[in-house]
Amino acid sequence: MEIVKAEYLISSPSIDSCPKADRPEFAFIGRSNVGKSSLINALTSKKELAKVSRTPGKTQLINHFTIIEKSGPSWYLVDLPGYGFAKRSQSTRKEWSKMIENYIRKRESLVNTFILIDSRHEPQDIDLEFVNQLGEWRVPFVIVFTKSDKSTQREVAANVRRFLDALAENWEEAPPHFVTSAEKRTGIRQLLAFIGKLTANS
Ligand SMILES: Nc1nc2c(ncn2[C@@H]2O[C@H](COP(=O)(O)OP(=O)(O)OP(=O)(O)O)[C@@H](O)[C@H]2O)c(=O)[nH]1
Numbered sequence: 512m513e514i515v516k517a518e519y520l521i522s523s524p525s526i527d528s529c530p531k532a533d534r535p536e537f538a539f540i541g542r543s544n545v546g547k548s549s550l551i552n553a554l555t556s557k558k559e560l561a562k563v564s565r566t567p568g569k570t571q572l573i574n575h576f577t578i579i580e581k582s583g584p585s586w587y588l589v590d591l592p593g594y595g596f597a598k599r600s601q602s603t604r605k606e607w608s609k610m611i612e613n614y615i616r617k618r619e620s621l622v623n624t625f626i627l628i629d630s631r632h633e634p635q636d637i638d639l640e641f642v643n644q645l646g647e648w649r650v651p652f653v654i655v656f657t658k659s660d661k662s663t664q665r666e667v668a669a670n671v672r673r674f675l676d677a678l679a680e681n682w683e684e685a686p687p688h689f690v691t692s693a694e695k696r697t698g699i700r701q702l703l704a705f706i707g708k709l710t711a712n713s
């Protein structure tokens with residue numbers, strides 16, 4: 512797939528103020544600092560499209576990016592605010608949950624959610640809970656392990672295996688997953704091919 516245009520469109524505080532649901536949409540979610548914005552930049556080959564920060568919790572809104580493929584189709588990439596940001600208050604977390612649940616469950620044009628997991632760590636409860644939540648909501652999603660350049664292949668493979676094993680307690684069949692590095696562009700082509708297949712069908 513060849514992307515000819517990738518542009519920031521708008522940041523919305525809730526689903527009601529999101530752009531018209533007139534094209535396929537793909538959302539990225541995960542713990543703050545997991546690499547959502549970096550992955551969006553890698554997918555679009557635009558270094559500064561989504562804001563990358565060393566300070567977690569920077570993205571607090573639903574951020575839409577317009578993508579246009581060379582062959583014509585247009586879709587949206589959506590950078591969602593991360594979870595698990597310790598410095599947020601209880602009430603801010605509640606608002607976050609409500610906003611995310613509304614968006615993920617009600618956005619009609621949402622084709623797939625990418626849930627990002629840091630491949631450097633052993634399975635974290637907060638991530639497992641969010642994956643299980645998506646399962647309960649019965650929305651389509653895939654798991655994307657990030658930052659694979661930061662550990663050895665062996666460590667990454669072990670963490671992926673542990674995460675999928677932990678999910679197996681609740682899942683008969685493991686959800687599809689990708690291993691990526693925004694830094695080294697590992698898995699980027701595969702993710703784009705996956706998106707391409709879904710946009711062709713919608
Ligand atoms: N080595 C390496 N670093 C990465 C990778 N992806 C992201 N990072 C770094 O991780 C930090 C966080 O990346 P972001 O893309 O801002 O993460 P985010 O999930 O969008 O964070 P929030 O918007 O704050 O929730 C930055 O310092 C990135 O440079 C990767 O694939 N490899």
Ligand SMILES: [Mg+2]
Nearest residue numbers: 547548562570
């Ligand atoms: Mg971000």
